[in-house]
Amino acid sequence: MTYFNKIKNQYRHYWFPVVLIVFFALLQWVGKDSLRYQNDLLSSHQWWRVLSAHWVHLNWLHWLLNSAGFLLLVALLELKWSARYWLLIISLQSLSISLGFLLFNPNLIWYVGFSGVLYGLYIFAAITRFKKDRFIASAILLLVLVKVVIEQWFGDSASSAALLGAPVVVDAHAYGVLCGGLMGTFIQFKKMKNYEKNK
Template structure:
């Protein structure tokens, strides 16, 4: 038998609980019409939708899938972060993904969901694993790269799209993952020995 210690300290459990609660409350109060990414309405001045859309969902199944993602990240990487860093990442990646969709994905007219920013958080966590010599870090990173490459080649999953009543925005996964790389630049520089001397 082997032990498996979950990261249950307050600093590790508060951030994912808060994020999950916010997403659930927004779903329960049906805030989609007011907050979703809607290209026409954004062009008319409702620019908050670029960012707010990242935290709402099309239906309860969509939310449940992303809550599983939050749980997965907590189990894997909670101990790499802090309350402050977690929310900086969540806020930055939400804005990064929304702006990326606005600028580079003109075919996406409506968008919702946490999945883009969650991909960014997973990428950052995998690179942090590599920095601290966690043996699964490279495998996780290669797995994410493989998933993203397959999505871009094969296109969005029809089955998942049917579950969430929306096309899976695989572009947001790639944009979010790139945002995770941006957040991880200090880790990469340090790993390669290029850290700036204090």
């Protein structure tokens, strides 16, 4: 195997996450106002916002931080999911967080950002990869859960709001973690059922 092929095989699972990151960057040029979650506009049948809100960002720094977190997740757990699988999980996460806003945050005026989905992806990936990467998966679960509990208890930090230029909607992180946890547990339960059936 040539050196080029070794590099290609080592990094090929990054291609779709990178495509998504570039896609999110392109959406910044479209304009977040037409894509963000906005409670009053959902009643006008602008339902695309329940998905697209999670793919646009406040500014380029916001996009950069979420992009770095996304690539870090892929690297830590060596995720080799198909493009279809990525789209399914991200779409379900996006819809679930927006549903959480509709049900429990009726006074939320608007929202943008991938961080809620990202929190959910970390939890989902850690649960589904737990047997293969116990140490890393355990560390991820602990750190993310502790951070969400702190956010729910104390609220958004002033430094985060100052850095991004707007308050962080910490409930998005909580909804993402809840959705990621339920989805990951479901997948693991399904794997166990299939294993028992094939024994």
